[in-house]
Amino acid sequence: MASFWGGRFEKEMDELVKQFNASIGFDQRMYNEDIDGSIAHVTMLGEQGIVSMEEKDQIIAGLEKIRQRITSGEIVFSVNDEDIHMGIESRLIQEIGDVGKKLHTARSRNDQCQVDLRLYLKKEIREIIRRLMELETVILAKAEKYADSITVGFTHIQHAQPITIGFIFMAYFQMFRRDIDRLMDTYERMDLCPLGACALAGTTLPTNRARTAELLGFAAPTENAMDSVSDRDYSLEFLSDASISMMHLSRWAEEFVWWNSQEFGFIDIDDSYCTGSSIMPQKKNPDMAELLRGKVGRVYGDLMQLLTVMKGTPLAYNKDFQEDKESLFDAVDTWKASIRIFANMLEKTEFRLDRIQRHFQQGFLNATDIAEHFAKQGIPFREAHSIVGRMVKACEHKGCDFGDLTDEDLQAIDSRITRETLGDISIKACVDARMSYGGTAPSEVRRQIQAGRDWLTGVEAMKW
Numbered sequence: 001m002a003s004f005w006g007g008r009f010e011k012e013m014d015e016l017v018k019q020f021n022a023s024i025g026f027d028q029r030m031y032n033e034d035i036d037g038s039i040a041h042v043t044m045l046g047e048q049g050i051v052s053m054e055e056k057d058q059i060i061a062g063l064e065k066i067r068q069r070i071t072s073g074e075i076v077f078s079v080n081d082e083d084i085h086m087g088i089e090s091r092l093i094q095e096i097g098d099v100g101k102k103l104h105t106a107r108s109r110n111d112q113c114q115v116d117l118r119l120y121l122k123k124e125i126r127e128i129i130r131r132l133m134e135l136e137t138v139i140l141a142k143a144e145k146y147a148d149s150i151t152v153g154f155t156h157i158q159h160a161q162p163i164t165i166g167f168i169f170m171a172y173f174q175m176f177r178r179d180i181d182r183l184m185d186t187y188e189r190m191d192l193c194p195l196g197a198c199a200l201a202g203t204t205l206p207t208n209r210a211r212t213a214e215l216l217g218f219a220a221p222t223e224n225a226m227d228s229v230s231d232r233d234y235s236l237e238f239l240s241d242a243s244i245s246m247m248h249l250s251r252w253a254e255e256f257v258w259w260n261s262q263e264f265g266f267i268d269i270d271d272s273y274c275t276g277s278s279i280m281p282q283k284k285n286p287d288m289a290e291l292l293r294g295k296v297g298r299v300y301g302d303l304m305q306l307l308t309v310m311k312g313t314p315l316a317y318n319k320d321f322q323e324d325k326e327s328l329f330d331a332v333d334t335w336k337a338s339i340r341i342f343a344n345m346l347e348k349t350e351f352r353l354d355r356i357q358r359h360f361q362q363g364f365l366n367a368t369d370i371a372e373h374f375a376k377q378g379i380p381f382r383e384a385h386s387i388v389g390r391m392v393k394a395c396e397h398k399g400c401d402f403g404d405l406t407d408e409d410l411q412a413i414d415s416r417i418t419r420e421t422l423g424d425i426s427i428k429a430c431v432d433a434r435m436s437y438g439g440t441a442p443s444e445v446r447r448q449i450q451a452g453r454d455w456l457t458g459v460e461a462m463k464w
């Protein structure tokens with residue numbers, strides 16, 4: 001059929017221009033949302049007497065038929081459709097005749113594409129929240145399993161202090177919890193309906209925007225028509241949320257990679273989540289963890305792409321804005337897949353406590369605990385710190401551990417200390433005693449797990 005704006009044109013669109021201009025290749029992903037938006041719109045047009053109730057019913061029946069045909073694969077779009085909005089509208093007119101031409105009363109593709117995108121993103125945000133909750137559930141179970149298991153805590157990838165494995169899990173639990181919170185905030189802010197903003201300035205027709213917002217499940221209509229068709233900050237917020245969360249995944253993925261190395265040997269990732277080498281028969285590589293670490297790059301790229309597209313664009317709609325979709329879709333797909341892969345890999349990974357233990361001998365993991373022990377006996381912490389520093393030097397000199405220092409060695413360092421004043425400096429005692437709020441002691445980690453469970457139950461009750 002002839003294009004929708006043929007009236008003022010004398011020439012057909014150039015073939016190359018058609019291809020360059022079209023968004024149908026990617027925006028057909030939103031066909032359901034487009035049809036939902038049109039049904040709400042024409043329902044309102046009917047209720048307001050802008051079209052007759054009969055016309056409204058005909059249009060809705062036609063749209064539902066087209067929905068079925070798209071879903072079944074019977075309708076295949078091409079660049080001639082330009083975008084999903086015109087692709088569906090032209091099919092509607094073919095299907096039901098001239099009455100179909102009334103659908104586009106009091107709206108524009110400028111508001112329509114934003115209705116579609118917001119509906120789509122709201123749906124995907126709910127799905128991503130559910131996936132992050134699945135991940136949190138796996139984390140809680142593993143944290144419980146390893147609540148008492150001790151491992152090496154690092155700073156600067158140097159041995160720092162002994163911690164529990166459950167404690168590490170609960171650290172990541174907090175990060176993903178904030179990711180979920182951020183998504184909920186984003187959802188709430190974007191839950192406004194642009195439909196009826198039209199091209200940029202509203203309409204002279206007696207529409208009811210509150211009604212279409214309600215029909216589509218939005219909290220309210222957007223407040224200003226020009227902003228409605230020009231705003232992409234909700235997508236940018238989503239892309240920032242995605243970037244931050246992917247960064248969290250990449251950090252843990254990185255830990256998986258080195259925990260899995262021969263040097264550390266802390267974990268065994270399940271065979272089904274590793275790959276081999278085509279030349280080195282012995283290899284079992286943590287490819288999923290590495291891919292996750294790498295995938296964050298494309299999501300950062302997606303955020304940068306849209307920030308750059310939006311920079312300096314004047315009000316109101318500009319065709320630049322059509323570039324708001326592909327990167328968003330890419331981030332949605334990448335984030336969703338990454339969360340699921342990570343959760344499964346986590347579930348299938350076991351810690352090698354026997355191998356981890358071998359690392360306790362190095363790095364004087366209990367040094368801080370000894371200093372704190374001295375502090376409890378009245379030695380100012382700065383002095384205690386220096387005493388333990390000298391103990392480390394003495395051990396390095398003798399090639400031994402703290403426990404091997406004799407009373408003489410200790411007295412030579414400071415007259416206030418003997419083997420007895422050292423107290424219980426076993427790794428387990430050190431960990432058990434770190435019971436401060438948020439600390440690593442198993443009892444405290446169990447409190448964190450319970451608090452995490454309570455929070456998750458609250459989120460589940462919200463029915464995302």
Ligand code: ARG
Nearest residue numbers: 023083109110113317321322
């Ligand atoms: N395909 C377009 C987009 O996604 C729809 C809006 C087109 N509006 C226009 N005035 N050309 O942005």
